[in-house]
Amino acid sequence: MSDARFAEHLVAQRAARFGVRKIIAELKQHAVDEAQLAVLSAQLRESELARARAVWQKKYGSAPKTPAERARQMRFLAMRGFEADTLHPLFKNNL
Incomplete structure (x- = not known):
């Protein structure tokens, strides 16, 4: 190959x-x-934003209700290799 x-x-x-x-x-x-x-x-x-949204949707499915929950969800996606430039717009727009 x-x-x-x-x-x-x-x-x-x-x-x-x-x-x-x-x-x-x-x-x-x-x-x-x-x-x-x-x-x-x-x-x-x-396709980074769409892929991050799909991974988030599969794992969580609903918008975070508290800042701590939001931070936890963002850390999860960051550990999966998604960049902060992708995560901030994703969470700013309430998914």
């Missing part, structure tokens, strides 16, 4: 559950070419 094909396969597997930071970090561990990383990163960033 070529490196490009491996990278695309890994992204396809992980995209539904993880954010761009986590996926790119895993690709770097596998020594994927920097040019390929840039292309894949751009593709992932295009």
Whole structure:
């Protein structure tokens, strides 16, 4: 399997559950070419908000009622590799 094909396969597997930071970090561990990383990163960033919303919806399903609950939900998504630039608009718009 070529490196490009491996990278695309890994992204396809992980995209539904993880954010761009986590996926790119895993690709770097596998020594994927920097040019390929840039292309894949751009593709992932295009769908980051929708993917974060889908992961959140599956896990929680309802808007947080307290600031502590909001922080917990944001930490969960951050641990999944979603960036703060994605999380703040997601929670600001009340999902």
